[in-house]
Amino acid sequence: MSVQKYSFAKTSLSVGTTPIPSTALGAGVSSLQLKLTRRTSADATIWPSAAVTVTLDLQVSYDGGVTWVEAGKVTAAGGLLTMGATEIAFTIISFRFAANPTHVKGSIIVAGGSLVTAGSLLVN
Amino acid sequence: MAKVQSTSTSGYGVSSLSPSLSGTAAGNLAVLVVIWAQPQTGAPAAPSGWSTAIAPNGFTTAAFGSPYCTGAAIYYKENIAGGTLTPTVNFVNSSCAGWAILTEYSGYATASSLDQTASNGSTSASSGNSGTTGTTATANELVVAAVGCCGFNANGANGISDPASSGYSSVFVNQDGNALIPCEVSYKEISATGTQTASWSWSSSGEYAASIATFKAATAAASIPNVVKMINQAVNRSRTY
Numbered sequence: 001m002s003v004q005k006y007s008f009a010k011t012s013l014s015v016g017t018t019p020i021p022s023t024a025l026g027a028g029v030s031s032l033q034l035k036l037t038r039r040t041s042a043d044a045t046i047w048p049s050a051a052v053t054v055t056l057d058l059q060v061s062y063d064g065g066v067t068w069v070e071a072g073k074v075t076a077a078g079g080l081l082t083m084g085a086t087e088i089a090f091t092i093i094s095f096r097f098a099a100n101p102t103h104v105k106g107s108i109i110v111a112g113g114s115l116v117t118a119g120s121l122l123v124n
Numbered sequence: 125m126a127k128v129q130s131t132s133t134s135g136y137g138v139s140s141l142s143p144s145l146s147g148t149a150a151g152n153l154a155v156l157v158v159i160w161a162q163p164q165t166g167a168p169a170a171p172s173g174w175s176t177a178i179a180p181n182g183f184t185t186a187a188f189g190s191p192y193c194t195g196a197a198i199y200y201k202e203n204i205a206g207g208t209l210t211p212t213v214n215f216v217n218s219s220c221a222g223w224a225i226l227t228e229y230s231g232y233a234t235a236s237s238l239d240q241t242a243s244n245g246s247t248s249a250s251s252g253n254s255g256t257t258g259t260t261a262t263a264n265e266l267v268v269a270a271v272g273c274c275g276f277n278a279n280g281a282n283g284i285s286d287p288a289s290s291g292y293s294s295v296f297v298n299q300d301g302n303a304l305i306p307c308e309v310s311y312k313e314i315s316a317t318g319t320q321t322a323s324w325s326w327s328s329s330g331e332y333a334a335s336i337a338t339f340k341a342a343t344a345a346a347s348i349p350n351v352v353k354m355i356n357q358a359v360n361r362s363r364t365y
């Protein structure tokens with residue numbers, strides 16, 4: 001399985017649940033990683049508040065989208081994140097699946113306020 | 125006794141993780157390993173309905189100054205109901221880096237399965253171990269060992285030995301230290317009593333935290349369904365029509 005990367009430009013996400021439609025995956029996919037930009041000193045407009053959370057809730061199918069099972073859920077909070085003196089400009093959410101799913105779907109849940117972010121999705 | 129299946133979720137700058145396994149079998153043992161790095165000490169509480177095998181405070185990361193720390197905890201759930209299993213780990217800090225690795229094992233005790241535990245760590249090392257458990261109570265046990273190391277200060281491949289030494293099989297490894305804390309989880313099934321330990325090495329010096337736990341195997345005498353099945357078989361054999 002070759003790594004596939006999909007990037008999206010800066011966008012606004014409103015409070016609520018945005019469905020991720022059923023999407024076919026290539027053969028041999030075993031993991032998925034979502035990377036979102038977050039607040040830095042240089043750009044305080046991006047996902048600025050720790051009170052604003054983003055949850056990625058995923059389901060996967062191993063039979064072509066006929067039946068679905070939970071793959072997991074991860075919640076991340078915004079705001080300035082530092083490691084010592086280093087500012088971390090992104091949040092990463094990742095899933096490693098128990099087997100190789102054929103399809104993925106789910107939802108992105110924004111709570112606590114709207115946010116602006118950009119990012120990328122890595123499928124491997 | 126066997127490892128059945130495993131999955132994981134992770135994040136960087138996250139507040140909670142919920143890995144999910146589907147198709148689990150009733151009566152099996154589920155083990156949840158959580159590796160974390162966060163700007164304060166303190167292991168996350170056990171997920172609702174789960175028990176803590178060992179969850180020590182983390183070790184302060186020298187590279188980023190106190191109180192930044194890395195930790196490794198092991199939680200478990202005996203006699204799972206079967207179906208979908210989705211424990212949720214809520215970190216002490218809302219912007220944590222962590223992994224939650226969920227694994228299902230078969231053939232282990234459905235009650236009082238936890239036997240021995242140990243943990244170890246350092247603020248600066250390029251190899252380490254889990255500490256050594258006390259002597260296991262029974263011969264046949266599951267040993268689960270996990271390490272998290274050198275969070276954030278490695279570039280790319282971290283070179284953690286995988287599986288742990290010695291005699292272990294790998295459950296999970298993340299070698300990428302660019303964003304997600306490098307970590308490794310191993311297991312083995314032992315057939316004799318004794319003390320247990322696990323050791324690892326990695327490529328760059330930094331903090332690490334490791335934990336180990338052992339779980340007793342199911343015993344035939346404790347399996348009431350098997351006894352009932354045997355009685356039913358005997359009754360059926362003695363019937364005359």
